[in-house]
Amino acid sequence: MSLQQSRMDEPILEVENLQTTFFTDKETIRAVDDISYTIHRGETVGIVGESGSGKSVTARSIMGLVDSPGRIMGGSIKFREPTTVDRLARLFPKRTAEIDELREEHDLVDLVDRLLSSGHRASELGGDQYAGADAETLVREGRVDMADLVEGGYAAELGIVREKTFVVRDGAEGYVEITNAPKEGLRKLRGSGIAMIFQDPLTSLNPVYTVGNQIKEALRLHRGLTGKAATEEAVRLLEAVSIPDARRRVDEYPHQFSGGMRQRAVIAMALACEPELLICDEPTTALDVTIQAQILELLDEIQAERDLSIMFITHDMGVIAEIADRVNVMYAGELVESAPSRVLFDEPKHPYTQGLLESIPSRNVGGERLRTIEGEVPTPNEQPTYCRFAPRCPEAFDACDAVHPVSVDVSTSEAEHTAACLLYPEDMAREDAVAYHQSRGATTARADPDEVSDDE
Numbered sequence: 482m483s484l485q486q487s488r489m490d491e492p493i494l495e496v497e498n499l500q501t502t503f504f505t506d507k508e509t510i511r512a513v514d515d516i517s518y519t520i521h522r523g524e525t526v527g528i529v530g531e532s533g534s535g536k537s538v539t540a541r542s543i544m545g546l547v548d549s550p551g552r553i554m555g556g557s558i559k560f561r562e563p564t565t566v567d568r569l570a571r572l573f574p575k576r577t578a579e580i581d582e583l584r585e586e587h588d589l590v591d592l593v594d595r596l597l598s599s600g601h602r603a604s605e606l607g608g609d610q611y612a613g614a615d616a617e618t619l620v621r622e623g624r625v626d627m628a629d630l631v632e633g634g635y636a637a638e639l640g641i642v643r644e645k646t647f648v649v650r651d652g653a654e655g656y657v658e659i660t661n662a663p664k665e666g667l668r669k670l671r672g673s674g675i676a677m678i679f680q681d682p683l684t685s686l687n688p689v690y691t692v693g694n695q696i697k698e699a700l701r702l703h704r705g706l707t708g709k710a711a712t713e714e715a716v717r718l719l720e721a722v723s724i725p726d727a728r729r730r731v732d733e734y735p736h737q738f739s740g741g742m743r744q745r746a747v748i749a750m751a752l753a754c755e756p757e758l759l760i761c762d763e764p765t766t767a768l769d770v771t772i773q774a775q776i777l778e779l780l781d782e783i784q785a786e787r788d789l790s791i792m793f794i795t796h797d798m799g800v801i802a803e804i805a806d807r808v809n810v811m812y813a814g815e816l817v818e819s820a821p822s823r824v825l826f827d828e829p830k831h832p833y834t835q836g837l838l839e840s841i842p843s844r845n846v847g848g849e850r851l852r853t854i855e856g857e858v859p860t861p862n863e864q865p866t867y868c869r870f871a872p873r874c875p876e877a878f879d880a881c882d883a884v885h886p887v888s889v890d891v892s893t894s895e896a897e898h899t900a901a902c903l904l905y906p907e908d909m910a911r912e913d914a915v916a917y918h919q920s921r922g923a924t925t926a927r928a929d930p931d932e933v934s935d936d937e
């Protein structure tokens with residue numbers, strides 16, 4: 482865990498209502514089905530869940546690596562990293578919206594008025610309590626700002642920005658909207674702001690080039706380093722990931738490295754791009770326990786040194802316990818629970834999380850039988866009107882087959898803790914809780930921004 486708590490309250494990645502779907506010949510797979518979460522600067526967020534729960538597709542969506550037959554169908558992925566925002570704004574001026582300039586060039590009241598007369602409702606722009614309000618009121622009371630118009634796609638509809646805004650700058654603030662990125666923009670993003678390491682280091686390493694040359698190629702592409710400077714930096718990076726005798730090993734080929742050393746080399750390659758966010762998809766799953774512990778420790782060190790944010794994917798609760806500040810539990814494309822690590826392990830609320838925890842070997846000392854959750858993760862191939870975990874859930878009751886649970890606040894302390902389960906809110910009578918989920922589910926569906934822009 483990072484000691485640098487100071488900037489931990491700054492979000493670096495905001496995923497909102499992300500929906501990534503695969504359209505195969507056989508079926509439509511809602512691999513990531515409306516998930517939202519945030520990663521803060523210097524924070525390690527663990528994503529955990531059984532095979533097929535949508536962890537990798539979440540990561541690939543963020544990296545812009547979802548290919549046909551997959552498509553991001555909705556939601557937003559905002560990367561808020563000032564250096565990256567500045568660089569991409571310079572590279573893609575036509576896809577950049579400068580909120581300050583828009584404020585100067587256009588009259589906000591006038592724009593909102595145009596939206597209202599073209600059929601948008603005031604409640605949709607400002608919230609339910611503003612039903613029937615006029616443009617003047619919405620703007621005066623601060624319910625609609627220029628930034629909201631850009632974010633909601635209204636500015637595009639009004640023709641004051643290009644249809645898809647990739648970079649948004651609002652004074653000193655700003656973000657890159659990954660779901661609107663052009664292909665070249667994604668490549669730039671992957672080369673610098675965000676890097677990813679995979680389970681099998683051989684997916685990232687080319688067998689025909691030396692490890693050193695591969696790191697140097699990354700250094701050339703992303704930092705313009707060549708020749709001796711690049712060699713020195715490659716050696717330094719290998720040393721930073723604790724590869725012994727780095728000066729000699731920099732000239733070796735991947736097959737001359739052990740599994741653990743290869744994964745270290747991949748981490749060195751990722752660091753060559755000086756990322757702010759490192760996405761790790763089961764980076765230690767193929768390694769034995771001792772090496773796995775070393776890699777986790779290495780990531781921890783690197784993070785503390787560089788104030789790096791890490792998204793760490795694993796199906797292993799034991800690994801999560803070691804590395805994550807916050808844990809997001811996924812099941813069949815959905816986020817079913819989210820809590821700070823300590824809270825999640827002490828007070829798991831969702832029956833699925835409870836099941837995952839009971840299946841950690843080390844938790845079952847004293848000859849207690851190891852439990853696993855029976856059955857398998859279903860393929861999320863339809864819009865859920867029920868709880869996807871219900872068929873395997875020891876706590877399921879009738880309503881679980883008829884009502885889709887929404888995320889509810891289940892926190893017992895200040896820490897943010899949510900679970901999507903009809904058992905909550907705990908202090909409500911069961912039928913009231915069910916009604917609560919029912920009504921909130923309906924509201925989210927109506928507020929879908931895509932529906933708003935589609936029906937004009």
Ligand SMILES: Nc1ncnc2c1ncn2[C@@H]1O[C@H](COP(=O)(O)OP(=O)(O)OP(=O)(O)O)[C@@H](O)[C@H]1O
Nearest residue numbers: 503510512531532533534535536537538539796860
């Ligand atoms: N290219 C693809 N084409 C069709 N379906 C896909 C594709 N990639 C992923 N899926 C489907 O999306 C769902 C989520 O897959 P994902 O790989 O994200 O799971 P995961 O949680 O990473 O599992 P694992 O622990 O096995 O890596 C699965 O149902 C999977 O079959």
Ligand code: NI
Nearest residue numbers: 536537538762
């Ligand atoms: Ni995966």
